[in-house]
Amino acid sequence: MNVLRIGIKTKRKIVDVLYYIGIIIVLIVVLFPFLWMFLTSIKKESDILTIPPKIFFEPTLDNYIFVFERPAPNIINGLMNSLIIVGSVIALTIPISMLAAYGFTRFNVGGGHLQFYILTVRMFPPIAAIVPYFVIFRNLGLLDNHLSIITLNTLFNMPFTIWLVAGFLREIPQDLEEAAMIDGATRFEAFREINLPLIAPALAVAAIFAAIFTWNEFLFAFILTRSEAITVTRIMAGFYTERGILWGPLSAAATLCTVPMFILALIIQKYIVRGLTFGAVR
Amino acid sequence: MKIKTEKYMPFLLVLPALVIVFGLTLYPLFHALYYSTRNTDLTLNKDDFIDIRNYRTMLNYDPTLSDAWVRSLTFTGGCLAFQIPLGLGIALLMNRPLRGHKIFRAILTLPLVVAPIAIGQIWRMMYHYEFGIIKYITSSVFGTSPNWTADTNWAMVSIVIYDTWQWTPFVALILLAGLQGLPPEPYESATIYGASAFQKFRYITLPKMRPLIGLAAVFRMIDTLKTWDPIWAITWGGPGQATETLSYYLYRIGFRYFWVGYASAVSLVFLYIVIVISTVALKKGAKL
Numbered sequence: 001m002n003v004l005r006i007g008i009k010t011k012r013k014i015v016d017v018l019y020y021i022g023i024i025i026v027l028i029v030v031l032f033p034f035l036w037m038f039l040t041s042i043k044k045e046s047d048i049l050t051i052p053p054k055i056f057f058e059p060t061l062d063n064y065i066f067v068f069e070r071p072a073p074n075i076i077n078g079l080m081n082s083l084i085i086v087g088s089v090i091a092l093t094i095p096i097s098m099l100a101a102y103g104f105t106r107f108n109v110g111g112g113h114l115q116f117y118i119l120t121v122r123m124f125p126p127i128a129a130i131v132p133y134f135v136i137f138r139n140l141g142l143l144d145n146h147l148s149i150i151t152l153n154t155l156f157n158m159p160f161t162i163w164l165v166a167g168f169l170r171e172i173p174q175d176l177e178e179a180a181m182i183d184g185a186t187r188f189e190a191f192r193e194i195n196l197p198l199i200a201p202a203l204a205v206a207a208i209f210a211a212i213f214t215w216n217e218f219l220f221a222f223i224l225t226r227s228e229a230i231t232v233t234r235i236m237a238g239f240y241t242e243r244g245i246l247w248g249p250l251s252a253a254a255t256l257c258t259v260p261m262f263i264l265a266l267i268i269q270k271y272i273v274r275g276l277t278f279g280a281v282r
Numbered sequence: 283m284k285i286k287t288e289k290y291m292p293f294l295l296v297l298p299a300l301v302i303v304f305g306l307t308l309y310p311l312f313h314a315l316y317y318s319t320r321n322t323d324l325t326l327n328k329d330d331f332i333d334i335r336n337y338r339t340m341l342n343y344d345p346t347l348s349d350a351w352v353r354s355l356t357f358t359g360g361c362l363a364f365q366i367p368l369g370l371g372i373a374l375l376m377n378r379p380l381r382g383h384k385i386f387r388a389i390l391t392l393p394l395v396v397a398p399i400a401i402g403q404i405w406r407m408m409y410h411y412e413f414g415i416i417k418y419i420t421s422s423v424f425g426t427s428p429n430w431t432a433d434t435n436w437a438m439v440s441i442v443i444y445d446t447w448q449w450t451p452f453v454a455l456i457l458l459a460g461l462q463g464l465p466p467e468p469y470e471s472a473t474i475y476g477a478s479a480f481q482k483f484r485y486i487t488l489p490k491m492r493p494l495i496g497l498a499a500v501f502r503m504i505d506t507l508k509t510w511d512p513i514w515a516i517t518w519g520g521p522g523q524a525t526e527t528l529s530y531y532l533y534r535i536g537f538r539y540f541w542v543g544y545a546s547a548v549s550l551v552f553l554y555i556v557i558v559i560s561t562v563a564l565k566k567g568a569k570l
Contacts, residue, residue, distance in 0.1 A: 030447070033401055049412075053418055099296070100300075103292050103295030109292045109293060109296045120560075122504070128549040136313070154302060155302055155303065158299055216398070218397065236399050239403075269387075269388055276394065
């Protein structure tokens, strides 16, 4: 009996080790490109394109200095513009989406059809609309302007935010609000006192998602910005020279663009799947 | 006055969102519809009404377009074929309550939040036909190696591998959430009746996971049909036209050749087909 129990325990241990090996292989594959990006960003030019590729080398900050000291528009302009755009997109998307989500869940505006139409924006391939957008913004004199990028990112972040917030609102019993309104509160007061504290986490999560999507957005930035409103992703498309691609500086810029997103991802850890599936998966 | 605002309030609540959504989706649509009947070309300053000739060109005289369709479908099919089974495998691995599973899960989310233009270009470097680390690894392991993005036969495979790297974690996390929500009872009784681990997977796990697998597949399908950034980042649609999917072809005719008229017609058809495929898939596969 005793021998058997030890047998089962050892078997479980062995299976555990096999699982660990599998997981570690997966994690190495997941992390390797990030590691390579960082290593390349601190390599001298002569250490980057070598056979065999170098894992040990003398680190340098030259690439980072290069991207910061490049003549404008450089990465500083890119980071600043991306920050301005992200901030504005959040400031627009969150209140507008919150109101719409409230209208859809509490009054069933449009009987579900309108909310579904908004969802189709998620399927809308931006490339199919970029020609009209380009012509519209050119006629409005908004090429290479923050406003055009802010507007488009707001559009593409709204469906997601509305669905996410609506999902949270549906979980709040309507009786709570009605009770407050019977006690004499206005609808606005009832919303502020009862719903708002409960959906605040959802709004925070949605804001972080909007920040990630907007920060990473490349197509609109590539077509619609040039120097004044250049974003960090558009900056990254600018490392092609007659001498070939500047891999070191490109890796430094990519690292600078990626690290803030890692931090945001870790903050919304628990909600990433729920967010990316529009609340369909908890 | 008070009654009036209360009556219109539901519409006022959704109005700002609707203005933005309708304004920025319907206007471009009509714009594209108008230009799709013209031969507008920004470089030649042509802009005449040519009725449905753009559509006829699209159907009969544009082999590049049909090739692009084939490539788009190949890309989407390739991504699904890799990502769904791999994602399921990773979810099963992560479902075991091992020490450190929270950290593993956190690491798995990282590829999902990175700009394809940033990490995609790093992959372009790793795929380099001469000095790339991937070429170095494949040739050390297998003795010989394809030239990856420099080879017309392997370029599409390279992009599929990149997309699989970035998005399999998404599939895995969806399926992991599903696995963790499965009730334990069927497994307990299966154990009593002597079912093997494979039988439990085949007859309990798979059927119960089917809706979520469908959901993950739908999301990946919608996104792979739209994919543009990674193609710019890794191959620019090349070598030749080897990785030129529909969305990349649209970019080329719209912004390299400035054929606004023809690009508008292709955009409309592309948009229509993508929305129809996505909506049908969403209603059938995901039942949202």
